[in-house]
Amino acid sequence: MTSGTQPPQADPGNPHHPEANASPPHETAPRPDMQPPVPAAPAAPASAQDSAAPQTAYPAAQDPAASQAAYPQDPASAYGTAPEMQPPAPNPEYRPAYAAPQANQSAWWNPAAASDPWRDPGSRAVIETRPVPHSPAPEPLPARTPRTRPALGLVIAVSAVTALIAGILGAAIGIWATRSDSGDGSFLGAEPQVERDVDSVAGVVEQIMPSVVTVLTADGGNGSGFIVSDDGYVLTNHHVVVGGGTEAAETLQVLFSDGNVTTAEVIGSDPDSDVAVLRIEGDEHPAMVLADSDQVAVGDPVLAVGAPLGLSSTVTEGIVSAIDRPVLTENNNGEVESVMAAIQTDAAINPGNSGGPLTDIAGQVIGINTAIASTAAEGEAGNIGIGFAIPINQAKRIADEIIATGTASHTVLGAELGESDLGIGVTLSKVLEGSPAADAGLKDGDVLTSFNGNMVAENTELIALIRKLAPGTVVTVVYERNGEEHSAQVTLEAATD
Structure with a gap:
């Protein structure tokens, strides 16, 4: 077809x-x-x-x-x-x-x-x-799209984006409202934070700064000090009140953090411990809290406050680098004047910090800044991260005695020390009759290897540990005699010279 x-x-x-x-x-x-x-x-x-x-x-x-x-x-x-x-x-x-x-x-x-x-x-x-005959084709109906429920992930994503947009919008409105309230017409930056936690470093410094003073010496130099009682007692170093001389001054000028200056009386000082006590008039002074320096541990954060190089109200921060570090200090004639078992710190300490407080992170005093180690020539010494402070337990004991009697006692073992090889211990070359060492049964030639739980290897270390403690303290010593190790209990006494 x-x-x-x-x-x-x-x-x-x-x-x-x-x-x-x-x-x-x-x-x-x-x-x-x-x-x-x-x-x-x-x-x-x-x-x-x-x-x-x-x-x-x-x-x-x-x-x-x-x-x-x-x-x-x-x-x-x-x-x-x-x-x-x-x-x-x-x-x-x-x-x-x-x-x-x-x-x-x-x-x-x-x-x-x-x-x-x-x-x-x-x-x-x-x-x-x-x-x-031409006839327009009927217009097809639009295809119906089956209604489906949105997936759970899509719902969560949409909700998250909505919340984010709402949060950003709310923050923007809050910032705009805050800036609008300032009334200065500025759209740059945000309102500064002026409230600080009292436990922060800034909060602690704000509390303790009124208690720290700058001590102006007679030779035109300066040191530092801090108030320890509401009736005006101030602790500082012996070498600060002496200044460039050999005798302590009778009065000194002290500068407060608010700029006020007043006169302080020198109550007394002790060259062997490098501690001195001043007093200012008044009975409503902000006193600092004294901590227990025997509880200090290596690694604890610390603050050093004072007037290094004449810069009053300076604060530095660091940690405790070592404890019971034997330190010798010299007077202006180059003679050994004091021996101490010091707290070592890497907080920056410079000339002018002497006599100022070394505090823990809560602002409690654990020591008095007193010396620095340096490799520079005389007169050019500066901070190299090794500073030393007198433990506050020892300084408080000395200060109490100065306030009470005008002088301070010194703890002794009652034996002369001989030459010892490094790392062997400390040799007791002569034990004095009636001394704490003799009463404990120690004899000439005995070699002390441990004192009160601390290993000792040199004379300065033993002296520093003895002077740290108060008279009447009972300690355990370990010693060697004829190749055999022994131990004894020793009750320390104050020197009678």
């Missing part, structure tokens, strides 16, 4: 031409929602209707070979070429009318017809197609 061919030209002289007898075709394509029109057929006798095979009455063609309007086997194609226009389903209760062939009617549908294009394989059928 050939589809889409044009029908042959009509022949009026041919009575069998389809156009001669065929009914005129419909001009419009049927709508999808309408049944196809059925041409009227002449009524047939009842007998003919009952005996004839069921056929649909369509316009017939006289000559199958020349037919221009042969109908296809698929009735759906007769409804046009638009894809959306399909024929309606046949009505099962519809019965088409059948009629016997009339005089001018083709009998191709008759089973006895001589020429039947649907039964003769040799016949040539032609399908006539007509263009469907």
Whole structure:
């Protein structure tokens, strides 16, 4: 079968031409929602209707070979070429009318017809197609998107972003409001933090600074000191009150952190311990708290306060580097003047810090700054991270004695020390009769290797440990005699010279 061919030209002289007898075709394509029109057929006798095979009455063609309007086997194609226009389903209760062939009617549908294009394989059928009048295609409905619930992760992410935006917006509004309250019209920076924790370094310094003073010496120099009682007692170093001379001054000027200056009386001083006591008038002075220096440990944070190089109210911070460090100090004549078991620190200490407090991180005094180690030439000494302070327990004992009696006692063992090899111990070259050493059973030639739990290897170390303690203190000593190790209990006493 050939589809889409044009029908042959009509022949009026041919009575069998389809156009001669065929009914005129419909001009419009049927709508999808309408049944196809059925041409009227002449009524047939009842007998003919009952005996004839069921056929649909369509316009017939006289000559199958020349037919221009042969109908296809698929009735759906007769409804046009638009894809959306399909024929309606046949009505099962519809019965088409059948009629016997009339005089001018083709009998191709008759089973006895001589020429039947649907039964003769040799016949040539032609399908006539007509263009469907243009009709706009119905607008398709928009596809429905199935509603799905958002994933939990998406909900959390959206919530987090919303909270972040809200937080930023709130902070911005708060900053804007704060700046607006300032009234200075500035949009740069934020309001400064002026409140500090009392436990911070700044908070501690703020509390203790009114108790620290700068001591002005007679030679134009200065040292430092600190108030230890509300009635005006001040602790400082012996070498501060002496200044550039050999005798302590009677009065000195002291400068407070607020700039006020007053006169202080020198109550007394002790060159062996390098401790001195001053007193200023008044009975409502801010006194510093004195800690227990025996509880100090290496690594504890510390503050050094004073007037280094004349710079009043200076604070440096560091740690405890060592304890019971044996230190010798000299007077202005170059002679050994004091021996101490000092607290070593890396807090910066410089000339002018002498006599000032070394405090723990809470602002409690653990020592009096008194000396520094230096490799520089005389007069050029400065901080190299090794400073020394007199333990406050020893300084307080000396100060109490000075206040009470004007002088201080010195603790002794009661033996002369000889030469010892480094690392061997301290040799007791001569034990004095009636001394604490003699009462404990020590003899000449004994070598002390431990004193009060501390290993000793040189004379200065032993002297410093003895002077640190108060008279009447009982200590345990370990010594060697004739290659054998022994121990003894010694009760220390004050010197009687």
